[in-house]
Amino acid sequence: MTDNLLAGVMVFIGLFLGGGVFSLLKQGLKIGAAVCAVGAALAITAGVLWW
Incomplete structure (x- = not known):
């Protein structure tokens, strides 16, 4: 569960930077x-990749 949450946060940060x-x-x-x-x-x- 924690890995998926961290992966989702990284994708969100990437979209924010986009x-x-x-x-x-x-x-x-x-x-x-x-x-x-x-x-x-x-x-x-x-x-x-983390997902």
Whole structure:
């Protein structure tokens, strides 16, 4: 049960960071969006692999 909960939290964090990518791109901050995109990809990958 705990593993699934942690995996779900990681996916949620990844989706939250994905929203941050959209927001940063909309503001014209490409470097920040790239860093945020890398974090989002890592979080979603960790959540999927942890599941």
